[in-house]
Amino acid sequence: GQNIDQPTEMTATEGAIVQINCTYQTSGFNGLFWYQQHAGEAPTFLSYNVLDGLEEKGRFSSFLSRSKGYSYLLLKELQMKDSASYLCAVPPYGGSQGNLIFGKGTKLSVKP
Amino acid sequence: GAVVSQHPSRVICKSGTSVKIECRSLDFQATTMFWYRQFPKQSLMLMATSNEGSKATYEQGVEKDKFLINHASLTLSTLTVTSAHPEDSSFYICSASDSLNNEQFFGPGTRLTVL
Numbered sequence: 001g002q003n004i005d006q007p008t009e010m011t012a013t014e015g016a017i018v019q020i021n022c023t024y025q026t027s028g029f030n031g032l033f034w035y036q037q038h039a040g041e042a043p044t045f046l047s048y049n050v051l052d053g054l055e056e057k058g059r060f061s062s063f064l065s066r067s068k069g070y071s072y073l074l075l076k077e078l079q080m081k082d083s084a085s086y087l088c089a090v091p092p093y094g095g096s097q098g099n100l101i102f103g104k105g106t107k108l109s110v111k112p
Numbered sequence: 113g114a115v116v117s118q119h120p121s122r123v124i125c126k127s128g129t130s131v132k133i134e135c136r137s138l139d140f141q142a143t144t145m146f147w148y149r150q151f152p153k154q155s156l157m158l159m160a161t162s163n164e165g166s167k168a169t170y171e172q173g174v175e176k177d178k179f180l181i182n183h184a185s186l187t188l189s190t191l192t193v194t195s196a197h198p199e200d201s202s203f204y205i206c207s208a209s210d211s212l213n214n215e216q217f218f219g220p221g222t223r224l225t226v227l
Contacts, residue, residue: 033216040203040221040223041220041221042205042218042219042220042221043156043205043218044218045216045217087155087156099146099158099161100146100156100158100216101158102155102156102157103155104154104155105155
């Protein structure tokens with residue numbers, strides 16, 4: 001089966017760095033996604049990792065360790081607008097990347 | 113990036129009525145679209161996979177006769193909530209992937225409130 005774990009909530013200060021962790025268990029593996037979701041809105045794509053290592057994209061970076069079933073999303077130079085839920089997601093059964101199993105999301109609050 | 117639209121963005125209906133939600137890929141063809149449901153403070157849950165020209169595949173626990181899905185063209189999928197009840201009130205989100213990359217594009221969502 002599939003299982004995805006993320007912290008429920010995190011708080012950080014504007015300008016700081018925050019790391020949001022995600023652990024997963026899947027029958028197979030075909031990549032891991034991170035999405036950002038503001039309240040009442042649909043998720044927006046942040047990153048996709050299929051190989052081990054760190055991928056950097058501006059202020060956001062995502063890391064994957066397949067052997068550990070672990071990923072993290074790193075947000076630098078936090079801004080107030082980064083306050084949102086961050087969802088970790090994987091395709092089920094290592095299959096198509098079309099449908100995704102989502103974690104419950106980590107609600108990040110950025111304070112001045 | 114590719115754009116997916118949903119209509120309506122918000123709907124309020126009476127218990128027992130049916131509601132249709134449209135999902136469109138505006139600038140790409142999507143042979144497969146996905147319908148998710150999200151209850152307050154919970155994550156997205158996949159309801160069904162919509163395949164163009166064939167029957168949808170429903171996830172366990174989702175009633176196919178209650179949530180009717182039609183994928184009549186490569187750019188349009190519809191979800192009809194039949195005989196809606198207050199417990200069906202939720203945020204319904206569709207998504208689609210193009211064939212070029214691994215990114216999944218989400219529609220803006222439809223907020224359904226059943227009175």
